[in-house]
Each structure stands twice: as structure tokens, then as C-alpha cells.
Amino acid sequence: MNINILYAALAPIVAILLGLLYIGIGRKIIARLQRRYGPPFYQQYIDTIKLLAKKTVSSHGVFFSLGPIMGLAGSMVTLLFIPFGSAAPLLSFHGDIILVMYLVVIAPLGMALGVGEGSNPNGSIGMARGLTLMLAYEVPFVLALFSVVLYTHTTSIAQIVQSQAGEWSLLKFHGFNWLTFALPISAIVADICLQGMLGEKPFDQVIAPHEIASGPMVEYGGKYLGMMVINHALHIYIETALFVDIFLGGGPVWFFIPATFSVFILSLIINGVLPRFRIGQALKFYWGVPLILAVIGIIYTMVVIK
Amino acid sequence: MSILNKFRGKSLWMLHYCTGCGAIEMPPVMTSRYDMERFGIIPMATPRQADILLITGYLAVKTLKRVIRTYEQMHSPKWVVGFGACTVNGGMYWDSYATIKKLELYLPVDLYIAGCMPRPEAIMDAFIELRKGISSGKYEGWKKYIENYDWYKKNQAKLFDVKKWSVNYE
Amino acid sequence: MNFTIGHLILVIVGAGIITAIVTKFNRLSGSITALLLSIGIAFVCFYPAFHILPISFTTGDYTFIFNLSTLSRFFLMLFSGMFPLVIMATVSTKPKAHYYFFFYLILASVIGTISSQDLLSFFFFFELMTLFSYLLVIYKKRAIKAGLVYILMGIIGGLSLLLGIFYVFWLSKDFRISVEILKGSYATLFLLSLPFLIKMAAMPVHIWAPDTYKESEDVYTAFLSGVLSKLGIYGLIFFWFTWGIYGLSAWGKVFDVPVTGYIIAWIGAITAFIGAVYALLSEDVKKLLAYSSISQLGYILVGFGIMSSLGWAGALYHTLTHTIFKTMLFIVVAGIIFRLNTTKLSEMGGLIKKMPVSFLTLLVGIIALAGVPPTMGFASKYLIYSALFEKKLFLLTAVVFAASTAAFLYAYRLIHNIFLGPLKTSLKNTKEAPLPFLIPSLILSLFLVMFGFFPGVPLEWINNILMSLGMKSIASTFTTISTSLGGFNGLLSSSIFISIFGIIFILYLILFPKAKWVNDKNTFTAGEVMHNTDLLTYSSHFYRFLEREFGLLIKLSVKKLYDNILGIFEWMFDVARKLLYHGNVNGYVWAIILVTLTFVISFLIGGLR
Incomplete structure (x- = not known):
């Protein structure tokens, strides 16, 4: 228990470092996809430190400043409720998947307040798009989770991780406990939704630098932008960790970190080769095929458990 | 603060103010052929996020007002790079009534890239020089702008033919 | 005494x-x-x-x-x-x-x-x-x-x-x-449920709600929407309980839920979703809240319709939550309308600096409305979702979840269009809403946050009700709620959020340079200065792209259906009128003779018998 509290205190720092590293390596991989050399893998750390070391910043009001802080706090509290593989359950015995689904939105909503006070229409449009995108992907995603709950008879993420536990060793591979193999359709749906959650192409309407000048970030600079970059890193960690915990069985540290990374890289590679949807198209897309697939996944689950 | 300067030098977010013909030299620099991202230089959408203001080519008097506003919206430390002969001495527009001749009268230019137009190699060279200079603390134009604010404002007002000129957000 | x-x-x-x-x-x-x-x-x-x-x-x-x-x-x-x-x-x-x-x-x-x-x-x-x-x-x-x-x-x-x-009396004397x-x-069930569905503005019979909420006196709307509509759920529980869950199950079950309850749950879910969509597309602040009220009462119907103890606990919990936050939101908005004399969202904007207290209370209100943790809104959503998960009602879950995500959209729109964005030039001299509006909303927002930290406290009362109705109580302590599937700790999650927020805030104040305050004109507009900051307002048709996607839904409104039915009736009566009142004297004479003859003949036949 005490060890767990220590882990919980360390978790945000680890998550930030991991998330920034993922983005850094991701930039390198995208560069290679585009036949460029690409920045060094530690570039994202440098960028973040540089942003935090800016000497001046401008603020449009109290909530403009509080927005990124609220976002950061929201992300940190969320990641405490997502187990770090099977190595450390953190606080996930004190809150389940429904809590996590709602904790995840604290960060964007907190940020939305700040963005709104920024009095720039680009930011507001970005937020409107972001919330619409959330409306789009949450519905198939919750159905994918629903089939997991049907299969495991629990909403607690820690117990879902436990239910997939096998003997983990370097020699033996026990991936066949994974829910990905038990519920393949739901896993696919969840991965499609992950693309929207991470805001990667074709679902990067929120940022859309060429249309709305990086949307929510338009008025933010310096330390605020630094906090937002950290928040983005945390966000990547949270979403991928959630996916790995639920569908890839969590696993020990040596599996968990590469697994989260590869989930991120998968969506990044899709990002690398696709253009952007219009926001309405994104909604239509998510409420089309993935939704039908999710329903099929649930029916499949019902058949399997019988 | 030399350590922080090292970080600043290695992460340069750029706002390219593409008014002139020089902008056409930027795409090769950004994309696979020369790939400026390997030096941590990426284009940014808004001045709030940017570190470098890259002025590619001539500036009309009217455009200069926008550039000055953009520059003042950027957060320090920030640097200005003049690109092409037009920013150095007017270049081929040296006798035009509508364009400015010397950018450094109005904004603290840290680095010029001479040429009409400079090749991508020259741009890359300039960026590497800028990177080195920032890391060693050589380029501090933004401090110069604050110290000599009145002088810059006087020059700007003279150009715009008004008594006093400020960005004026009131 | x-x-x-x-x-x-x-x-x-x-x-x-x-x-x-x-x-x-x-x-x-x-x-x-x-x-x-x-x-x-x-x-x-x-x-x-x-x-x-x-x-x-x-x-x-x-x-x-x-x-x-x-x-x-x-x-x-x-x-x-x-x-x-x-x-x-x-x-x-x-x-x-x-x-x-x-x-x-x-x-x-x-x-x-x-x-x-x-x-x-x-x-x-x-x-x-x-x-x-x-x-x-x-x-x-x-x-x-x-x-x-x-x-x-x-x-x-x-x-x-x-x-x-009367039907009950006829059956049982x-x-x-x-x-x-x-x-x-069936008949008594339908007849005795309809008035309460009307009171709760469920979807086919909701047509009174938007206009009534919009046009009635601003403060009274708070009572009408926040409080009086709850009589609907009281009446439903009051009458349905008489049948008992087992009595209702006599008609068969779907997914382990009585058919009648399942139908009510679907009515609720559709109400919740369509209400939310209309709310996020409305251009009037009171209409937005009215549709939001319709939508939120839909959740209560969903919880009620599941007919399990978790569902009813969710319904009652959401009754409490919705009463508190909707009363508060309407009171805050009444205060704003009192100062602004307009209800149009496009005529508001940037009031955060003028009305900070109203902003804070509205913020707490919409966080509760969205059901996000540090407020009690989450607990009620949690109970309803657990009930849906427990009964494996996946399609209902999808619709309800879509509705509650749409609630984020209109909640953000509400706070954004009133308080955020650049200050409208016409609102430069606006003052904070008067104290009588602020005090009740502050008290209510305090409750919302307090019960967010201690979600088990209201559940204690609700457990008493459930036990008096002969249902299982929900396992809970002051700070936690746990179900057969999982549980959460309200105090832990909320206090961790607050403490992390505090730590980051202190670090932010110590480590970093102070921000320079800039005004609305000093925004990124590609170097241009917007001398008229009203042009920077993004407020009317906030979700225009959704208007395009939900176009079909908007066209197919229930009100138009009623109008069409009315039109058919009017046409029928018109035809009848034209047949009878055609203005031809001969015709009238013949009609009189015909009717008299009919009477006489029937009288004769009856007399002969």
C-alpha cells in the first residue's frame, strides 16, 4: 500500500517523461515516413523546456491563465486512476472506468474555459470542433467498453487488468488472455476511437494549423503553451495506457511501456498517410461503421459468454 | 542562463512572414530535401508560439505595420531574420516609394541572409549560425528593441508619416 | 411539536x-x-x-x-x-x-x-x-x-x-x-402515466416545455423547470410502485427489464438525446436551458425505466441533482437577463469580467450538468450508467451516452456565449447581477460541490426510500458508492484534483514570470487590429457544422407532426362543413326532412317493439 502511494506520487512525472518521449520518437518516425532525417528523439524535451523558459507571457484574464493549469491537474488526476500495467494499480481500486471516462474530460473542459476567454474566434471554433469530435468518438468507444464490461463482469480497470493476467516472463508469452483476442471487434473499434481521442489525422480538426491557426492554442504562448504540451504528452499516455490496460492486458513494466508506445505509433503512422476530415464528416464516420461494428462486437460478446 | 540558451538555440519555432517572392525558397527547406526539422526548427501558426520571425523579402510600408504588431505579440526571447536583399537595403526595390529599404531601422534584425534570392543552402547555413549564436547568447535583438524602444518608434512614426505611432490596442 | x-x-x-x-x-x-x-x-x-x-x-x-x-x-x-x-x-x-x-x-x-x-x-x-x-x-x-x-x-x-x-374505480370499486x-x-397504466410524462416533458408530449420555459417570468422558470417538473417522477414512482415490479413483469421482460419500464426508458433516452441536440442548436439562452431541462429529465426516465434498485437510485439521485443545478442555472440566467434585458445568446459575450460571481456559479452549474467529478452531477450519472451496465442495455447506453456528451457541447456553449469571448461593446457598462440572484445560486453551488465530495450523503436518504419501496439499498459510505460492478470514491478523486491543482498553481506562481495582461484587441488576427471587437465574437450558430449533420432531425420535429395532424382534422371538418353548410336552401330543407324522417321512423320502429 505504501509502495503504491509512492508509485502514485511518481506516476505523473513518469507519464510526462514517457509522453514527451513518445512524441519525440513519433516526430522522428513521421519524418522518416516523409523521407526526412527528422529531429533527435529528445527534441520534445528541449521544446518544452524552451517554452517554460520564455521570459514574457501574455494573458487575457484569470481563467485564461487557470485553463492550462486546470487541464494539467485534470490529466494528472485521471492518470492516477489508470493502472500502470499490472506493476502498479495506483488508485484504480478507488474508481472505475466510468469515473475515468468523466475524469478524462476535465482537462479539455478546463482548457476550453481558458481558450474561450482568449477572445479569439479561432480558439472558440477549435473548441467547438473538439467537443463535437468528442461527441463523435465517445459513443462507439463506450460501446466497446460495454462489451468489455459484459465479458469481465466488472467496471474496475484494475480488475479488468487482473482478469487478463497470465504468467509473464521473457520466455513465455501469455498474450492469449488479452481481451483483444477475446473481443477482436471491440478492440478494433476502440483503436479507431483512439485515433480521434489522440487527435491524429484524419481527426485533427481541433488543431488544424492551416485552417484555424492551431485552434485552442492560438492565443497561448510561453509557459502556458509549455503546460499544454505537457498536457498533450499526458493525454497521449492516458489514452494509450487505457487501451493497453483494457485490451492488451496491462502487463509488467517491460511490456507495458513498449505496448503503449506501439499503440501510439500505430495511430501515428495512420496519421502520417491520411489527410484531414471535415468535422461533420468525422461525426458521420464515427456514427457509421465504428458504431455498427461496436454493436456487432457486443452481440459477439453476448454470444461468446453464453 | 547559458544552459537555457542552449535549449533555446536547439528549439526554434518559426513564424514566416511570407510577403515577398523569397517564400518560394522555404518549402524545400522545410521538406525532405533539406529538412529543417532536424535542427528543431518548425513552422508555427501564430506569433504567440513563435521564436523567430522570418521576413522573406520586401516589405511594403503598409505591411510593415502588420509585421511590427506581429513582432510585438511574440514572446521574448525572440529573433528576427531578414531574408533576401530586399530586407538588407531594398534590393531590386531600392527606388520604390512603397517599400522599406532597411528593415533594421524598424525592427531589431538579428541575422540577414543576403542574396536575391538566397538558395536553401544559404538558409540552412543561416539557421545553423543562428542556432550557434543563440546558444552562446550572441543574438539579443529583443533586448535591443526594449532598450531602444523610443528610437524604433521614432523611425516607425517617421516612415508612417505620423507624429507618434504605437501598436495601439486601445 | x-x-x-x-x-x-x-x-x-x-x-x-x-x-x-x-x-x-x-x-x-x-x-x-x-x-x-x-x-x-x-x-x-x-x-x-x-x-x-x-x-x-x-x-x-x-x-x-x-x-x-x-x-x-x-x-x-x-x-x-x-x-x-x-x-x-x-x-x-x-x-x-x-x-x-x-x-x-x-x-x-x-x-x-x-x-x-x-x-x-x-x-x-x-x-x-x-x-x-x-x-x-x-x-x-x-x-x-x-x-x-x-x-x-x-x-x-x-x-x-x-x-x-375512474377506470381504477370501475375495476376495484x-x-x-x-x-x-x-x-x-394496460389502460390504467397508460392513463395514470401520461400526466406525469407530460409534466416531465417526455419526448412526444414535450411541446409545451420550450416555449413555456422561454416565455414565463425568469425567476419562476427556475421553479417551474427545476422543481415542479419533479412532480412527474414522483407521480410515476407513486403509481408504478402500486403495480410493483413483479406486477409489471407480468407483461413480459426485455433484457431482464419489464416491457413497460423498457418502453419508458427508451422514451427517456430519446428525449435525452433529442433534447440535447435541440439545446445545442438553440440561439436563445432560456430555450437552451429549457431543452437541457427536457434532456436531463430524460435521464431520470431512463433510470426509472430500468426498474432496478440501481436505476431508481439513479433516477432519484438525478432528481436531486437536477433540481439543484437547474434551479441554480435558471436563477443565474435570470440575473443576467435582469441586467441585459435580452435572452439572445448572440447579444451576450465576454461578461466574465463584469459578472465574476455569476460566472463562477454558472461554471459550477454546468460542471454538475455535464456530470464531471468534483460535483454531485457525476454520482447520478454514475448510478444510471451502472444500472444500464448491470442490465446489459447497450443500445440505451449508447443513446444516453451520446446525450450526455452532447450535454458537454451545450454546457460549453452556454458559458462561452454568455461569459467568454470578447466583451460586446454594447455591454461595457454592465454590472454584476444583484445580490438576491447571487445568494441562492451561491448556496446551491455549495451544495453541488459538497455532495460531489460526499456522494454517499444523499444516497443515504435515497437508500431509505428504496428500502421503504421494498428494494435493495445501494452499498455506500459517506464518500464512496459501490455497485456490483465497481465503485468510486468521491472524496478521494475530488480532493486529489483540488490538491494537484493547488500544487501546480503554487508552482506556477513561484517559478514563472508574471503574465502581462492584454485586452481583447491584442489577439492574433494575422497582424490586423480589430477595432470593432464584436467581429471577433464567435457565438451565433456555434455548432453550425452539426446543424448540417442533424438537418434531418431538425426537420422532423414533433411539433410539425402535431401541426400536420391538426391540419388533417381541420381539413376533415372543413369537408364536413362544406357538405352540411353549403348555403343552398333546398339542401337545408331536404336535410331537415331527412333528419325528421329518420327520427320518426326510428321512433315508429321503437314504438312497434
């Missing part, structure tokens, strides 16, 4: 009369009288040493019974607790004498409704409530047309209730509610 419900109702009516007389002489002292008396009434209802006794009296064969069950006590606390807060908000609007009089009469009839244990007095008080609330709806001249729809739907509901009661004979009668 002991007294009966009759005394309580008489005292409330008396308080109404006193307030009306005082208000006749002086508006301000009338308002203060109203406030003090309402606080007194709330105190009487809340103070544990006062025992409210049942009462019954017999006239002829019939016995009127008034008794407060555990369920009624919950609603009594809700109604009498909200009453003084709403009355407080009326102080600065200085209403006329009859406004307060009707307000008190509404409270009296509501208390009569929830305490009556026999059908006739239930009907009597329920109808009185509809009548008085109608009289208050048309307090403003602009609301007469909307009020007509309101009273029409009220009458339909009342007639349906009366028919149901008894007006008491605890009769076994109701089992298996």
Missing part, C-alpha cells in the same frame, strides 16, 4: 394571503415578507423536532387520506428547500401581489399532492397545481400563447388522470391506491 399536513397547507395558504396583502401596499416589503415566511415554512419542513402527522377525514363513503411516506418526505424537502431560494431571487424583480399569492398556492398544492394517499385528493391537488402554475406562467403578457399550450397539455394530463382514476386489482391493466 406536532401538527398535521392540513395545518401545514393552511399555514402556507395563509402565508400567501399575508404576503399578497403586504405586497399590495409595498412591493419591497412584500418581497421581504415572502422571503421570511418561506424560510419559516422550509424550517418547519426540515426541523426534525417538528413531526408532521398524517390526517384523514371521511365524507359519506369516501375517506381522504394524507400521509407523508418516505418518498414524499424526500420530495417535501426538495420542494420546501428550493422554495425560499427561488423566492429570494424574486426580491429584486419586485413582482406584483398575485405573483406571490399564486407561488404560495403552488407550494400548498404540491405538498397536498405528495402527501395524498388516495386517488381523488391526489387528482384534486395535482390539478390545482397545474392551474396555479398556469396562472403564474401567464404572469408576463408575452407568455399568453405559450401558456395556452401549457394549460392545454395540463388539461389533457388531468383528463387522462381522471379517466384512469375503491379509490384507495393500494389495490391489487390494477395488475395487468
